[in-house]
Amino acid sequence: MKNYSNFVEKLRSAGLRPTKQRLKICEVLFDRKETFHFNVEDLKKILKKKLETSISVATVYNTINAFKSKGYIKEISLNTDKTYFDTNVTSHHHFYNVTTGELIDFHDKDVEEIKLKKNLPGKKIKSIEVLVKIANK
Amino acid sequence: MKNYSNFVEKLRSAGLRPTKQRLKICEVLFDRKETFHFNVEDLKKILKKKLETSISVATVYNTINAFKSKGYIKEISLNTDKTYFDTNVTSHHHFYNVTTGELIDFHDKDVEEIKLKKNLPGKKIKSIEVLVKIANK
DNA sequence: TCAATATATTAGAATGATTCTAAACTATTT
């Protein structure tokens, strides 16, 4: 039964009950070597292929939102019609290929440190993210 | 009649006919000292206040899209339900206050140059934008 | 200036992503 027990553990530790649906979604999102970028439509398609029975739209959204608020995934700030998520929750940056819609991670180590010369009194910085838009030549 | 003639000029040079609606929207967007951040809902509200007759939703969207494709405004990459635009079309960055939803510009000169150590062969860089999420202390 | 043509505006319908609802179900606790 795969590494379901890891996922059970993971869900429990975040106060989420390990249900069939959540475990299935965990498997799609986290049982991979590479970071996974997706939107809800992608995810629904993959789940449909993997499963006999399908998971309702509402559940997919509920689950994704739960995972997001527990910090298992994060939303990517991109201006597209659909919301994109990333299974890489560490502080990192993106290349967005405007020609193909492809999204590629890059990490703090791939950029020289970003030093702000402007600072805002009374505020605290939550995150600094760089979006590099690229196009095919 | 204000600086309508500037706007007429501006529209014409981009191949857009200077119509009543477009001029009115120009006035709201560009007749100001500071950069203006807005979404379509904001814009509709402002127009409603300023005008006797109101402009239809479709026209507001058409106009905004025309302005965007002519480079008069640009879309901001933020993950919110609505699409945000900025009258500052130069390359610049944003602070987004997650507590208040407020958006603040900052410029290239307010950050030390962003040097990418990773490069992608066969691609060209269209833009590099930094989004700094902040919160009230 | 006037008719012909090209482009814009409009109200309302259509679309599509996301959230809500309330009923049925499943997991946990006692």
Place this chain on the structure above:
DNA sequence: AAATAGTTTAGAATCATTCTAATATATTGA
């Protein structure tokens, strides 16, 4: 195993945005 708390579901509702096709306005060129 009964009671309670949390989940899932189908389908309805919502809300931003786009489409449609009819009407109106702007531009062109005789």
